[in-house]
Amino acid sequence: MAPMGPKKGSTRNAQSNTGKPNSRGGISKRRGAGPLKIDRDGDLNMDASANASHPNSKRPNNNSTPSGPATRTSSRNPRPTAKAQQIIQRALNGDASQISSRRVSRRADTEPLVTLKVEGLKASKAASNQGGGVRELLTFIERKAKSPGQITRPIKIRKSQMSGDFVYITASKEDAPQILKLNNFLFAGATLRITEAPEGIPNRDSTPLSSTALEIKEQLRSVLSTRYDVNAKLLNLSTLGEDPQLNQMGFFRGEATPEKMFRALMAVCDGLFKTAQAKRDAIVSISLAGNNVNDVLQIMSLTDTFPDVVNLDLSRNQFKDLKALQKWRHRLRSLQTLLLNENPIEVANPNYKAEMITWFPKLLNLSGTQVRTPEQVAAAEAASRPTPIPQSGPDFRDINRVGEGFITEFLPLYDTNRHNLAAKYYDEQSTFSIAVNTQSPHAPDVPLPTWGAYIRFSRNHMKINHPPARHQRLFTGVNQIQQFWRQLPPTQHPNLTAQLDKYIVDCHPIHGLADPVGHNPLGVDGMIITIHGEFDDQELGTTKTAKRSFSRTFVLGPGAPGRNPIRVVSDMLSVKAFKNLPTSAPTQTTTINDQQKEQMLLELSKQTGMTPEFSRLCLDGANWNFDQALASFHEKKAQIPREAFITAV
Template identity: 80%
Template sequence: MAPLGPKKGSVPNGRGTRNAQANTGKASTRGGISKRRAAGPLRVDRDGDLNMDASTTAGASQSNPKRPKNNSTPSGVITRTSSRNPRPTAKAQQIIQRVINGDASQVSSRTRAGRRADSVPLVVLKVEGLKASKAASNEGGGLKELLTFLERKAQSIGQIQRHIRIKKSQMRGDFVYITASKEDAQEILKVNNFMFAGATLHIVEAPEGVPGDSTSLSSTALEIKEGLRVVLSSRYDVSAKLLNLSSLGEDPSLNQMGFFSGASTPEKMFRALMAVCDGLFKTAQAKRDAVVSISLAGNSVNDVSQILSLTDTFPDIVNLDLSRNHFKDLKALQKWRHRLRSLQTLLLNENPIEVSVPNYRAEMTTWFPKLLNLSGTQVRTPEQVAAEEAASRPTPIPQGGPDFRDISGVGEGFITEFLALYDADRHNLAAKYYDEQSTFSIAVNTQSPHAPDVPVPTWGAYIKFSRNHIRINHPPARQQRLFTGLNQIQALWQQLPPTQHPNLAAHLDRYLVDCHPIHGLADPAGQNPLGVDGMIMTIHGEFEDQEPGTSKTAKRSFSRTFVLGPGAPGRNPIRVVSDMLSVKAFKNLPASTSASQTATTDSQQKEQMILELCRQSGMTPEYSRFCLDSTSWNFDQALATFHEKKAQLPQEAFATSA
């Protein structure tokens, strides 16, 4: 159930069922099942509910078949006395339906061709996030890429066969307004909170339509919208930052507007209220600043799916009151499990769940990571929340320098030749090291941290080949982007932008290379069923590439992992079994890594200088270190100093022979 009309124990307008039956002289059926009279086929409204107005009209016309068509009573004037609340006119109900569904562009009763506009209902959606995305720097502001993303994601999420189509799109400030059919709009709304080009998309219905669009709401629709604004204003406490939406079914203004009768349903009424809130608060920060607490107490809600739009409009609320509703189990709250991540207070008092699920508090604590108070009981302290947040944050793994366990210099020779040939001659590089069983894949990481002083590059030349498993989650697409065999790899490498890597020998500080032996690789000669030995090599570094068709260059970071094994008979002795390349925005290697590498290199050089001075002078390592240190580790000067002061050195300065 959802918010219902007034229930105070008395019938509106003083109407009593038994009195009405006594006046008519008919026996009461006492609510039992009665046989339906022959009144023609049942009629239903747009939501599939019985259209009571249609039935009444049909019955009236049948009971008075000879009633003259012309009547002296003016049209629209109710002539019979009724104890019922006045119903909104059919036109008003249609407009309410339009406002609720967000179909602002189709309020007009007829199109230019004379056909009813609601025969093909359209919905306007408001999308936020494009301006903050990396695609905003693309040509056209990234609008084309966004529309393609929305259509593709909406179709894949719903796993539907038909194509999702966005009919119109307009950019207005920080928002993009898109128009689609009602069915397609419902699928596009499922893409809400998805990541697009490094930014989170927020998608909501826009019943007010596109700002500045010529197809605006009619005067009656504007009147209804203004009525909803008045209701929200009367229920908003500025000092407490509280939006009180409790007992909506008893609100006289909402009942007068007909939200609890006719074709309108309470769920749609709630969506209409949230849509008006979206118009009142233009940004997410404005919502956070204005509304901290919301009360939905006493609305007969039994499933959060009926009020799901609350979490889209106010995802960052801190306090929520759901007391005096009809939630009976955890399933009724399941759809909020991964929402409202900032919620600190949740009230579920006087709900059946308190009795039917006694341990529901433990489950609620896991659903809402910042929850402190649940139904008046403290479930966490602020210190515990802070500790859990700290524990959930990833901690960087200390970098101790590369672990390079090469075998006969194979790894060093391969990587030095590979980087140079990849920049200069990819075709022959692939022909030398790759065969028909080799595999290659490339993944684009658009969310990695980047250097603040380096512009974020575009990814148009790479993204169509990207096999990033976080983004590409369908097995056929993953398989399609895994390139196997020499011909496929050569063809792909020709389509990737030309690159220039720093010289590995001259700029070792710009790379981090690991190399380890690996066992059990498939034997290309087929002689060892248990496999052969090889090595796995990972290199982290940087390169510059050139954008296709332009002279612009971009600096990027990369990680590349090779699995190397013995080549097939008659081929190169070394073959690449697997090659996985990951590209991302440029960022220097961790300072600890570079410092560790430098410290390791300096230490090795000093040890070599000590050993060499010991060999040439005959001094002990201790005196050799002292001599080098006094000359700031200048070997030639240290050796000259030794010869100059050799006679003055004590006997213990020299190493004794065995």
């Protein structure tokens, strides 16, 4: 890290006679022992006096060669080192990831981490294992998290800690969403609840701080209090090398480490603001101007402590190129203003702004220049979010009103008499499955429902990826379906005929279904119906109700002789949190003029051979959708009377 600028009034040259940079007054690399001690994580050691060793003491050489002096042998077992004792103790406590995390590369320490909270271990059978089952739980999570999204790279848990009924784990921002998909998974007979923990891992170190440590901590708090503007929500950390209180504490004398002093300041901020929301509410803008920083790695702790800062001033520093800023490329996703004025990069790379705009998706102002408008940011965010498939109105191509009759009878019977419904329309080859979508968009004014009555039967292929589990959740035959339906909560659907606006129903013919009699090897014709809508259900054994959205797809085929003429070949139900159906696009009838209708009449008559009168009837039935009218003609051609054609067919 480049040194900070000299203190006010100082005339000392930036370099000594030897040509080496002078580290006084700036954030620079520590090269020797100083008055302040730093722990292994880079924070101030608040109890340094208790751990300081004599400067003349020598550490024993554990790598002596055979040519060195002979060592005395002993019949006793060698005493384990302090490091080995720590590793053994962590293993006994079940904190397995702390051991493996030692082997994680230094680069992983700079990655933004997400803290997750896992509940359910204590209720599992693994809780009786040595170490409380933590090691088994971590192995299970890392192994299972690869499967839901077909992830080929390994999923890694960086740290873990058992605290009460929870196991806290940390993972990278890339791995955390994959781990969250394991929410509601079964582990050793217990259901896991995995959620984000914005408060981070609880501090289990209850050792009281020494008086020296408390004094240093209070002094750093005092520094922060004088540099915080509560009205502007601004934390002003500019020109730290000129701060009299920090200089009095000795941070810029000799070969002290201002870089680690900065990390200590961030550690104090973490103690002042306990949650991510508290940080967002208190700190909107931060200034680091005039600190001679030449690489963001030197102030990386800023992005860990305040990842949601909106305005950041890095002017009057020593950033020379994009490489010096690149480690922040995937961080500070809420940044709207970034000032890099009076940095060497402005001269060395005048086009740096074009690249940095792509790094920060919400950036509006870069070094005093507007690079986006709020409307552009909102449009980009909307484009990046998944959107439902647009609905242009139902595609309802029924044959002899079979689909209409089935669906209007099905919904009331499902609400009132599921047993008789299954007996009438389902047979021994019929299949039924249910899938729960817990992550679908939902109405903000409707409370999210619970899924306890559905989740254990869910066949959602994004969650259930092992063939045996999928097969177990596919119910085949009328008896299995009747038995399963009794376990589902009672429902109440809106009246289909009176409240048609609460549904979208698609219906069209399908070919090649299995012949229940076996006479036709090419299969028989049937129908596929998809209905989207809503229903209210009641939790079993209680009076608690919930509103949900659903999609249900039926495949209908001809029934076997002596049975109902219509049978359900397949029934797939998907349930999710309630959300109003998308508004259907206006029908083409309101936008097609008479001239266009005449052209469509002529073209349909030409392609089908029907008279204009029957072509008009066909187009009217399809709301003047030419493609749909043509498809309907080919499906019903055999039923159209001969007089509908200009020439005999």
